[in-house]
Amino acid sequence: MSKKIHDKSFEIFLTKEEIESRVSSLGAQIKKDFERKDPVLLGVLKGCFVFMADLSRAIDLPVEVSFIRLQSYEGFHSTGKPQISLSIKEKLEGRDILIVEDIVDTGNSIYHLKKELEDLKPNSVSIVALLHKADAFRFNYPIDYVGFEIPNKFVVGYGLDYDDLGRNLPDIYQVID
């Protein structure tokens, strides 16, 4: 069934069951890799809020959870300049940071964030993205954990918005051109 959000129509792309199953295996993999570490999950708001809630509960380790705010998208388009407001109280020096993103699209937001975080001298910075648009990605840094490689089409749901709507949809929808 298609959904209308503002001026666009969207069709179902990933069901909540498919997402749940993938998030659970990402959690199991991350648990294995971070077993003897003391990781900080650093979510990038707002889009990460649903993924973070599910992923953090799928990682069976004592983890800290923190959030930062970046914003670069207006409607469908990246403005190219994420606004970084780092208000992280925890000391990140020497820590193993896992950035939690709903989507890596052009890669611009995380490129800037990684640079800022490296100045704080963490032990490591890794990235988990539920979605990755490989055809849109303009950088060459590694994305350590990817839920789904997806085509270069706009998606909404499960935290992702189109002009502030659609974040609360349990499934992920893709725009119909």
Ligand SMILES: O=P(O)(O)OC[C@H]1O[C@H](OP(=O)(O)OP(=O)(O)O)[C@H](O)[C@@H]1O
């Ligand atoms: O790889 P990129 O091309 O930089 O795109 C990815 C970023 O865009 C979205 O955030 P947005 O700036 O729309 O803010 P939001 O999370 O509040 O929706 C998304 O949550 C990522 O942070």
Ligand code: HPA
């Ligand atoms: O496809 C997308 N949908 C929602 N937000 C986004 N931010 C980057 N790409 C997207």
